[in-house]
Every structure is written in structure tokens, then in C-alpha cells.
Amino acid sequence: MPATEFIDTVGINIPDHLAANEFLSLAREGMIEEKHLQSFALAEFQSQEAEFTAYGLLLSRYPHEVPGGFFSFVAHELMQARHRMVSGLAPALGMSPDEMRRAPRLEPVRRFTEFISWVALHAGAAEAALLARTDFTLWCNSCAVLADVLREAEHVPEAAVEYINAYRENPPEVADGVLQVIEYGRAHHEPDEWITRSAVRMEPALRSWWRAVATAG
Numbered sequence: 108m109p110a111t112e113f114i115d116t117v118g119i120n121i122p123d124h125l126a127a128n129e130f131l132s133l134a135r136e137g138m139i140e141e142k143h144l145q146s147f148a149l150a151e152f153q154s155q156e157a158e159f160t161a162y163g164l165l166l167s168r169y170p171h172e173v174p175g176g177f178f179s180f181v182a183h184e185l186m187q188a189r190h191r192m193v194s195g196l197a198p199a200l201g202m203s204p205d206e207m208r209r210a211p212r213l214e215p216v217r218r219f220t221e222f223i224s225w226v227a228l229h230a231g232a233a234e235a236a237l238l239a240r241t242d243f244t245l246w247c248n249s250c251a252v253l254a255d256v257l258r259e260a261e262h263v264p265e266a267a268v269e270y271i272n273a274y275r276e277n278p279p280e281v282a283d284g285v286l287q288v289i290e291y292g293r294a295h296h297e298p299d300e301w302i303t304r305s306a307v308r309m310e311p312a313l314r315s316w317w318r319a320v321a322t323a324g
Contacts, residue, residue, distance in 0.1 A: 108299075110289040113233075117241055117306045121248045127314050128249055129321035134256040144267050145200050146323040150216045150316065152192055152207045157220035158185050161227035165235050173291045174232035180280045181239050191270055199266035215319040219312050226305050233292025233302045240285040241306040243277050245313050250274035 125131060130147065133139050162182040166175050193204045212220070226235050254272035257263045289302060 110286040110293075113237060113289055113299075113302050114240070114285070116303050117237065119241060119244055119310065121245070124245055124310060124314065125249060125252060128253075128317045130317045131249065131253050131256065133321055134253060134260065137260060139257065139260060139263060141200065141262075142323075143321065144263070145202060146213075146320040148192065148196050148200055148202060149207055149210055150213060150320045152189075152197070152204070153210070153212050153216055154219055154223075154316070155185055155189050155192070156208075157223045158182075159189075161223045162239075164227040165230075165232070169232045171232075171291065174236065174288050177236050177239075177280070177284050177288050180278070180284070184278065184281075188273070191273060195266045196270040199264040213319040213323055215312075215315040219316050222305075222308065222312055230305055231292050231297035231301055232295070233289040233297050234305050236285045236288035236292075237302055238305040238309055240281055241309045242313070243281045245310060247274050247277040249313075249317070 130139075130143065133143060159182065162178045162185065166178040166182065169175055169178065197204055197207065226238055230238065250271045251274070254268055254275060257268050257271065292302065293299070
């Protein structure tokens, strides 16, 4: 079947995902406090740790220019976000990156990082790329709405709005580039039934992630 059908099979429902986002609900109700933003920043920082490692390992496992270029781009985007975190968001919230590295993880954040680490070790190129594309689609749509809501809120640092707003656009290198990686994977005998197996787990994983940061503190 065409590579696009694998995307359709995952069935990303953006309105449902946004409706279930408890952090976004708090923001819409004007109830976001500094502790919520700190919880978000810490969970994001900790998740990035796993993602850096994951996409670096995937690049080493699949050095061919098609999957390798895709995973290299994702890793670069994540590192850019980390620089925005340590130079903008964390200082604005009174958080030390060194302390963030040592902080304990919320259970849903731990499960998310373990999930990403499993993908890095075991997923095929197409499977991992479709997971990344699903992650970016859900995350970017959530952050676009959240940034707009927080921009109108009182007592939310501009650095927080800027950090979240920087995720607004899902890069075409990910949204469209996944198709070439799927074709690569199938050409290298990656089983069709494996290509979607991790991507379908991303929505519930992120839903739990957002719930955790909304209720922490």
C-alpha cells in the first residue's frame, strides 16, 4: 500500500487530543501557576535526555542518507529546543539545568522516556520515523494552541510563551520526510505490521505526560 496509508492507519485525532490535554484545560481556565510551568519545563528537559540518545542511536543504526537524514534533522531540532530551554525558559522560572538533570522523574515521564529508549534500540527505520512524525504532529498542534492561550494569561513569563510557541510549526522535513523513510523501510524488508506499532502508542503516552505535568506540585 502507499506510504501515506501508514499515516492514515495511525489515525491522529487532534481535536480529541487537545480536549484531553489537562494542562491546556488549566491554561484556558486561567489556573496556570509557576509550579505548573516548572513541572512542564522539568518534564520536557527530562524527555529531551531520552530523545537525544534515541535519535542519535537511530542515526547510527540507519546511516543511509534517507533515514539518517531524517533522524539527524530530528536530533538537531531537539538540540535547538534544549538550547532554548537552558538559555530562556529554565532561567525565567528560576530553575538550574544542573539541578534539573538530577531531579526525579514523574512516573508518566519515566514511562515516556523508557518507551522512546525502546524504540531507539528495537524499532525499524520506518517505525521510528512514523513515531517521530506522530509525536511532532501531536506536540506541535498542542503547543500552538497552548501558546495562544498563555499569551493572554496573567503572570506567565514571556519566556514560557516564546519557548512553547517555537514548537508551533511541524517541520515539513518531519511531516513529509517520513514518507521516504517508510518507503526505505519497506524496501529493506521492514514488516508492514511493525511500522505503526509504536506510533499508535504515542497519543496515549503524551496524554499521560500532559496529565502528569498538570497535576504535579
